[in-house]
Amino acid sequence: MNTQATAKQPKIQQKAKWTIHEVVICVIVGLFAFMCVYPLWYIFVNSFSTPAAVNRGVFLIPIDFTTEAYGEMMKIAGIGSSIWIAFARTITGTCLTLACSSFAAYLLANKDLPTKKLLYRFFIITMYVNAGFIPYYLTISNIGLKNNFLVYILPTAVQAYFLILIKTYIEGIPAELTEAAEIDGAGILRTFWQIILPLSKPIIATIAVFAAVNQWNAWSDDMFFMQGRKSASLHCLQYLLYQKLQQNAVNTQAGAAAGAGVKVSNSTLRMAMSFVTVVPILCVYPYMQRFFTKGIMLGAVKG
Amino acid sequence: MTGEARAVKRSGWNGRKKKQLKLVLLLLPFMALVFVFSYAPLFGWGYAFVDFTPGVSMFESKFVGLKYFRRIFGNSADFIKVMRNTLTISSMNICCSVLPAIFAIALSMVKRPRFAKLVQTASSIPNFLSWVLVYSIVFMLIASESSAMNIILMRLGLVSSPLSPLTNYEHAWTIQVSIGVWKSLGYNAIIYLSSITSIDQELYEAADVDGADAWKKVLHITVPGLLPTFFVLLLLAISNMLSNGFDQFWLLATGMTWDKLEVFDTYVYRMGIKNMEYSLATAMGIFKSVVSILLLTAANIGSKKLRGTSIF
Structure with a gap:
């Protein structure tokens, strides 16, 4: 914090005086x-x-810079497919959720829907x-999704x-717009695609990031659902990290003892994997922020 | 056909009926999806009343009535332990639910927008990390022998042997609740921050005129302004008492702390999938759902009585 807090202080100090309680709160x-x-x-x-450096403690900047851990990580069985699956599920899953949830919401917001x-x-x-x-587990097995x-x-x-x-958002769109489109001969799908969807961009974006x-x-x-060798290529990155952590939890002492000698220890490998897992989140995070309040507030009002 | 003529036809009785039918037909696939994943499993509740073994259909299995419910409540020390853990951890979490409100109030008292924004941004990051990653972070920063915390503590000579918070039986609950607070505090504060900004600024100005200091303003304006939000979240938390979340306790419980960290969700999974006690685990699931719905209904009635509006 001190790096952040003190970095910010000089600039702002000119604006307002620091009171004691504000300093305490800021700290x-x-x-x-x-x-x-x-x-x-x-x-x-x-x-x-x-x-070796990690065992002595690395806190601020990399010591004896090396990318060995990442090289070693790429050798883990199934890492390539797990990264691919992670991206595949994120992209297809998000698109499917957006398409289904928004279209279903539009239908449910339509005042012509009987027994709405x-x-x-x-x-x-x-x-x-x-x-x-x-x-739930048995249902998933029964319909062959395992x-x-x-x-x-x-x-x-x-x-x-x-x-x-x-739905709450769509209901806020003036009805005249959809009525005008319908009078011009646009069908349900067309109204959705050309009127509703472009106007709902903010909420769609919010939901997309979440x-x-x-x-x-x-x-x-x-x-739960990917078991056995058959689905070895269907595991995603988070699961692989989980497995790696489980292994390491068991033989961490052995790893630490041997750590000084080997090029890549369990801990650096773990760090590399964790970092790769968190990077996509950090990449979208700056874009997500402006959606936070909107998403939470809407949910709180109607949820 | 001209556009007008079509419009006339559409607005007619026939056109309207057609549109209604179309809407319902278009909605059907989505209803089917929800039915398969949310309603169909409800039929599985039948498994709780038969001696179920995988591969045999529910109707061919032997009907045993309430045998499994009796087993849960009758002679199960495990069940009592799991309930104790679940309720204790939930209660501790509920007690900690004032922390985001306090954090938001504190942040709103910082009259340096850029610093406040920075803190808000930074502190809501953990909420978006997966529990696997949190596990990894906890392990590497505070729990393992060569973790950052242990290296520092050892170097300063504050401890003689490495601390191991994840295997600490005595403080297991406190440690888990703290990790949960760390993960969610910043994000949960956002809702309070936006409630604070929607409080009428004139109230503060009036208080200024009356000579109220910062603390008085917090106590008499901000806190009452946040109470409705706090209350709704509190009721929702109470109705969710039996769900502590599977991820955290599955990942962060160790052999040493298992006795204190086995919660409802992990127990159901362990019994059902690992021990193949499908019927027993289903019965526990039913118990949980029923209690949750009762709690939610009670919370809703409470909300109506106290605030005049329901939560949902």
Whole structure:
């Protein structure tokens, strides 16, 4: 925090005087912010250091800069396919969620839909009524989605929470616009594609980032439904990291003891993998931020 | 046909019916999706009432009535332990739910917008990290023998042997709740921050005229302004008491802390999938769903009584 807090201070100091309570608050919240960011920096600098340096402690900048850990990481069985699967599920999953949730929301917002309220409830109830894990697991097995890529993307295609957000937004669009389009002869699909979708861009963007982060971060569906050798090429990156961490948790002492001698230790490998896993999140994070408030507020109002 | 004529036809009774039918037909595939993934599993509740073995259909299995429910409540020390863990951790989390509000108030008192923005940005990052990554971070920064914290503590001579928070039985709950707070605090504060900005600024100006200091303003304007939001979130948290989340406790529990960190979700998974006790685990799932719905209904009634509006 101190690096951030003090870096900011001189500039701002001219504007307002520091009171004691403000200094105290700044130090506390700054310290917390630092605690949130520093672990990522720690992973970054350690992943580019040699195991010997890591054992002595690397905190600020890489020591004995090396990319060996990343080279070693690329040798892990299935790493290539796991990165590919992670991106594939994030991209296809997000697109599918957007397409299904927004179109379903548009239909549910349409005032011509008969028994509208009942149909809307049919979707919303799923937020509150949960069958539990075992029946869900057995259903997935019964319909043959086990060891199938579709299990990553199909169950999340229509989500009640997203439906609420998009429907609320669409209902805020003036009805005259859609009516005008219909009078001009546009059908349901065309109205959706040419009128509703362009006007709903802000909410669609909000949901896109949240859906994408959810997909990228998912790992438990992988553990539940991808079993055996058959689906070895269907694991995603998060799961591979999980497996690696499990292994390391067991033989960490041995690794640490041998760490000084070898080029790549378990810990640097772990750091490299973790860093690769977090990079996409950090890349979209700056774009996500402006959607936070909107997403949360809408959900809080109607959710 | 001209556009007008078509419009007339559309607005007619026949055209309207056609459109309605079209809308329903277009909605059907989505209803089917939701049905398969959210409603069809409900039929699986039947597994709780039979001696189910995989490969045999529910109807061919032997009906055993409430046997598995009796097993849960009757002689299960495990169940009591799991309930104790789940409820304790949830209660601790609920107690910690004031922290995001406090953090937001503190941040709103910083009259340096760029610094406040920076802190807000930085502190909401952990919320977007997967639990696997959090596990990795916890392990490398505080838990493993060669973790950053241990290297520093050892170098300063504050401890003689490395600390191992993940295997600490005594403080297992506190440690897990702290990790959860670290992950979600910044993000949860955002909703309070936006509530604060929607508080009428004239109230603050009036307070200034009356000579109120910063603390008085927080106490008499900001805190009451945040109470409705806090209250809604509190009720939702109460109705979610039985869900601590699978990920955190599956990943961060170790052999040493297992007794204190086995929560409902991990227990159901362990019993069902690992121990192949499908019927028992299904019965536990039913119990959880029913209790959750009851809690939610109670929370909603409470909300209506106290605030005059329901939460959903």
